[in-house]
Amino acid sequence: MLSNPYRSPRLLIVPGLHDSGHGHWQTWLQQQFRDSRRVQQRDFSQPDLQRWADRIKTTLDAAGPGEWIAVAHSFGALALVRHLADHADSPIRQVLLVAPAEPDRFGLAESLPHHRLPVPSSLIASQNDPWMSAASALRWASRWGSNFSNLGAVGHINTESGFGPFPLAKRWVEAAKARAAREHRPSHANFSEWSFAV
Structure with missing residues (x-):
């Protein structure tokens, strides 16, 4: 009998400014995974990077x-990156950054890491996001070592730009959970699977 059975990583939702409302894709995504949690800021209208990171x-x-x-979405993506920079022992193992806000709009570029994040990451951007240009998103993704995707002219990837359900985000979460399960699988299980496949 296993004393420490494997537990799949839970999903943490990190909203941006003004939270993610009822129709937002983050709310939809949270509802897809029963054990998910949402970061609740004390004041979603005040973009305080360190306070938001501490709240994570x-x-x-x-x-x-x-x-x-x-x-994470928008300013929440910046808070998440800051959290990872502050806490080398964070239990977060993989991150998806969707439509990050432009750090320079808040005077925060120097408060964020300019090097590869300590965990695997993906960044999804838009060609016409009013909160961050596609070129800037690509630069930050390169600094953070993130896989980069540009969805085209889809705005800020929020409710206003037509995003309720967001299947791409759900597929990413499912893939991240599957990757975590593979990494925790005993080596003999991998061998058995390989032998069966052959």
Whole structure:
């Protein structure tokens, strides 16, 4: 009998300014995974990077032990990156950054890491996002070592630009969970699977 059975990483939702409302894809995504949690800022109208990053940690601490994958939007993406820079021991193992806000709009470029993030990451951007140009999104993705995707002219990838359900984000979460499961699988299980496939 296993004393420490594997537990799939839970999903952490990190909203941006003014939270993600009822019709937002982050709310939809959260509903797809029963054990997900959302970071609740004390004031979603005040973009305070360090306070928002600290709130991510308190949310994780309150949820108890275990690994996480995180999906962040807009200013929440900046807070998530800052959290990862502040906490080398963060239980977050993979991150998806969707339509990050432009750090320079808030005077925060120097408060964010300019090097590869400590965990695998993907960044999804838009060709006509009013909050960050596609060129800037690509630069930040390159600095952070993130896989980069440009969805085309789809705005800020929010409710106003027509995003309720967002199947691409759900597929990413499912793939991240599958990757985590593979990494935790005993080596003999991998061998058996390979032998069966052959």
